[in-house]
Amino acid sequence: DAKTTQPPSMDCAEGRAANLPCNHSTISGNEYVYWYRQIHSQGPQYIIHGLKNNETNEMASLIITEDRKSSTLILPHATLRDTAVYYCIVSIGGATNKLIFGTGTLLAVQP
Amino acid sequence: EAGVVQSPRYKIIEKKQPVAFWCNPISGHNTLYWYLQNLGQGPELLIRYENEEAVDDSQLPKDRFSAERLKGVDSTLKIQPAELGDSAVYLCASSPEGSSYNEQFFGPGTRLTVL
Numbered sequence: 001d002a003k004t005t006q007p008p009s010m011d012c013a014e015g016r017a018a019n020l021p022c023n024h025s026t027i028s029g030n031e032y033v034y035w036y037r038q039i040h041s042q043g044p045q046y047i048i049h050g051l052k053n054n055e056t057n058e059m060a061s062l063i064i065t066e067d068r069k070s071s072t073l074i075l076p077h078a079t080l081r082d083t084a085v086y087y088c089i090v091s092i093g094g095a096t097n098k099l100i101f102g103t104g105t106l107l108a109v110q111p
Numbered sequence: 112e113a114g115v116v117q118s119p120r121y122k123i124i125e126k127k128q129p130v131a132f133w134c135n136p137i138s139g140h141n142t143l144y145w146y147l148q149n150l151g152q153g154p155e156l157l158i159r160y161e162n163e164e165a166v167d168d169s170q171l172p173k174d175r176f177s178a179e180r181l182k183g184v185d186s187t188l189k190i191q192p193a194e195l196g197d198s199a200v201y202l203c204a205s206s207p208e209g210s211s212y213n214e215q216f217f218g219p220g221t222r223l224t225v226l
Contacts, residue, residue: 034213043115043202043217044154087153091213098167099213101153 003027004088009106012082018075020105022088025069030092033064034099035073037084044087044101047073078109113137115218117203123224129191132221136184136205143180144215145188146202154202160186190223198225 005023012018024033035047048055048062050071055062061074075082087104091097116135124130136143141162146154157176159167162183171178175194180186190197200222204215 032212041219043204043220044215045217046214049212049214097213098156098159099154099215101155103151103153 003090003100004102006086006088006102006105008103009108011108011110012075012078014080014109014111015077018073018078018082018107018109020073020075020086020088020107021070022073023070024088024090027068027090028092031090032092033062033068033071034089034091035060035062036087036089036099036101037082038087038104039081039084047086075107078107080109080111083107083109115203115205115216117201117218117221119221120219121222121224123226124193125226126195127192129189130193130223131187131189132201132203132223134186134188134203134218136186136203137207137216139207140205140216141183141208142206142210143186144204144206145178145186146204146217148200148202148220150199157188193223193225195225198223 032049032051034049036044038044047059050062050064064071085104085106087101089099118133143160145157148154158171158178160180163180178188200220202220204217206215
């Protein structure tokens with residue numbers, strides 16, 4: 001079973017920031033928080049990951065609470081092409097460890 | 112660089128027929144994964160290869176599913192015989208050797224419909 005809880009769907013206006021929450025209250029000390037997204041009819045795409053500190057890359061920012069029990073993925077200026085299912089996953093680092101996908105959050109960016 | 116290539120993109124077969132899916136991972140990626148994705152659900156791992164060795168096939172239904180990765184590059188996933196419940200998207204992913212984090216690169220998937 002997935003170790004994370006996400007809202008099933010969210011809306012966001014184009015050009016505004018999209019803030020996607022994720023609860024992972026049972027996360028272990030050596031588990032990372034990963035975010036992937038899946039655009040319709042495509043395979044999932046890695047976005048970002050973090051352990052304790054907040055992270056930012058060209059796609060998004062990841063804010064992890066101090067107790068690590070929840071996190072928020074931020075898309076600073078959402079576009080229509082960001083409409084996708086966003087998956088929050090906790091996993092030990094390294095390619096040998098399993099990614100367990102839940103059902104994710106369907107983000108619909110509205111024009 | 113080229114991404115993960117899968118073929119065919121779509122396949123329609125009748126139940127009890129065999130079917131095979133092919134995956135070509137990103138060049139140099141030694142880890143290869145096959146996932147199953149049912150409608151409205153997230154992907155579920157079927158099997159993971161390290162080079163040509165299947166190191167995690169605990170979720171692969173071995174009575175009808177088989178996979179191989181000869182020479183540690185391309186991989187084939189087979190179902191024989193197919194059942195109605197096998198209708199789903201089959202995703203292949205790969206990741207590079209020695210990666211310190213779990214970034215997997217996914218192909219577009221093969222959508223299987225069993226009639």
